[in-house]
Amino acid sequence: MQITGIKIRNFKAFQDFELTDITPLTVFIGRNGTGKSTLFEVFWFLKMCLESNSKPAFDKLGGYKNVISKGHEDENIRIELEFDTDYSYVAEFTASLTVREFLNHRSPFLEQEIKSPIKWDNHLSVKIIHPSSYPEQIPVVEAIRRFSFSDFDDNSIKGIPLAYDVTTDVSPDGANLMVVAHNLYEKHPDRFKIIVERMKRHIPGISDIEMKKTEDERVIMKINDGAFKDAILSKYASDGTMRLFAYLCMFANPSPPSLLCVEEPERQIANDIMPYFAEYLYEYSENGQIFVASHSAEMLNYINLEDAVILTKKDGFATASHLKDNPDVVEAIEYGDKLGRMWNQGFFD
Numbered sequence: 001m002q003i004t005g006i007k008i009r010n011f012k013a014f015q016d017f018e019l020t021d022i023t024p025l026t027v028f029i030g031r032n033g034t035g036k037s038t039l040f041e042v043f044w045f046l047k048m049c050l051e052s053n054s055k056p057a058f059d060k061l062g063g064y065k066n067v068i069s070k071g072h073e074d075e076n077i078r079i080e081l082e083f084d085t086d087y088s089y090v091a092e093f094t095a096s097l098t099v100r101e102f103l104n105h106r107s108p109f110l111e112q113e114i115k116s117p118i119k120w121d122n123h124l125s126v127k128i129i130h131p132s133s134y135p136e137q138i139p140v141v142e143a144i145r146r147f148s149f150s151d152f153d154d155n156s157i158k159g160i161p162l163a164y165d166v167t168t169d170v171s172p173d174g175a176n177l178m179v180v181a182h183n184l185y186e187k188h189p190d191r192f193k194i195i196v197e198r199m200k201r202h203i204p205g206i207s208d209i210e211m212k213k214t215e216d217e218r219v220i221m222k223i224n225d226g227a228f229k230d231a232i233l234s235k236y237a238s239d240g241t242m243r244l245f246a247y248l249c250m251f252a253n254p255s256p257p258s259l260l261c262v263e264e265p266e267r268q269i270a271n272d273i274m275p276y277f278a279e280y281l282y283e284y285s286e287n288g289q290i291f292v293a294s295h296s297a298e299m300l301n302y303i304n305l306e307d308a309v310i311l312t313k314k315d316g317f318a319t320a321s322h323l324k325d326n327p328d329v330v331e332a333i334e335y336g337d338k339l340g341r342m343w344n345q346g347f348f349d
Contacts, residue, residue, distance in 0.1 A: 001143045001258060002289040005082030011045075012038050015069040015317040019309065020082075025285035027292045027303050028320075029343060030311035035318030036293035039311070040149060040261040042079060046091060047147045054093065064093070069317070081144070089140050148172075148257035150250060150265075154239045157246050160218050169257065170250040177246050178211070178219040184252055185211035191252040198248055198280075202273050203241050221245075240268040251280050256288030266296035278302035297340035305333055310348050323348070 004022050008014035013035045028036050041061070048057035058064050068077060077093040149172045157174035168188070170180050184192040196209050208224040223237055247265060269277060278299055284290055294300065300308065308323040323329050323339065332342060342348065 001139055002084050003081055003259060004084050005080075005088070006039075006042075007078070007080040007082075008042060009078040010069040010072045010075050011042055011077050011079065012067060012069060013313070013316070013318040014038065014042065015072060017318055017320065019320045021322065023285075023307050024289050025281055025292070025303075025307050026290075026309055027294055027300065027307055028309050028311055029294060029300060029348075034311040034313050036311055037263065038318070040263065040291070040293065043144075043147050043259065043261055044149060046079060046081075046144050049091065050141060050145050058093075083140060083143070085140070089144065143258040146258040147261070148259070149261045149263075150174075150247075151263040152243055152246055154242070154268075157242050158237070160214075160220055168253045168255060170246060170253075174246050177242075177249060178221055181221060181245070181249050182211040182213070182219045184249060188252070188254055191254065195245070195248045195252055198276070199241075199245060202244060202270075202276065209245075240270065243268050244273065247277075248280070251284045253288075256284070258289065260284075260288060260290045262290065262292045264294055264296075265292060266294060266299055271298045274298040275302050297344045299340070300343055301338040301340035303339060305330070305339065308339055 002022075002024060005020040006018065006022065008017040011017075028039065030036055045057050045061065048060070058067060061067050064077075065073075068075075078090065079092075080088055080090045082088040148169060150170065151172055152174040157177045159175055160178060166183055166187075167176065168180055168183055170177055181192070181195075184195070192211075196206075199209060200206050206223060210222045210224070212220050212222060214220060223241075247269075250260070265277070266274065274296065279302070281290060281292065306322070306324045309320050310323060311318055311320050313319070326348075329339075329342065329347070332347070333339070
């Protein structure tokens, strides 16, 4: 189940925002402050509401007053996600501390909205919409609960955690990377072998990578470099090496989340890796939807025109448009130009 459309009303910079024709891999570009991170925050917010409660979700964002779009405080916050099914999911929040969620069903036999108002201190959950009557809605909400996010921290991904979990989901900051890598190494050796081969392709000197458990049940990573007798521990590897390894582990997930949102993956990744990195993104999108927020012109050069969306600001609020809908961009591509080069030249401004 994948997202095909987004409508947002009065959530920070997204006062009246709509985007349709969303593809399995969508790369969002735009100048700083145009709303790329805020868009991912919307998905995080919905996930938090469904996993716990809408009040702590607002609290983590500074409260309702910090989320409602400026100048529209007397209106409701509304978020709608259209999926590649007959359903779209809608959550609406009011300043009077009430919230409702419902599903729009686009099939002819059921045209009315399924609505269920709830109180602020209750769970925003599919349980309140009578799943026994409408079992089709359960996958929609479960998909939202399976949203995942990535904004790696260089110190976190070099940590040496306890082997406490069997997950193959890399955490947002990458703190459980060693655990995930060890699980892939032990339980999915074919996938881990591909990771190693790609690391050898991109990082000079690497001959092998091993995952080991210490006596105190911690997980360490040993990088074998053919030029040296002793292996290098992950904590002494370069930030770029470990970031690349983290992304490769994330892309190797045998049970990918319904949506993966990745913030600026190009950080500390060499430009000559970007053609391959784009290839890995497309490979991942065959089994799981992925949204990427990026400033990398080099990576954009290898993204298909229909998968690129630009965010801009108009009168202080965010708008989005597909680059494929810009006739000048289409014509330039037909003449052999590349998206990244046009981005660098300010062609989209």
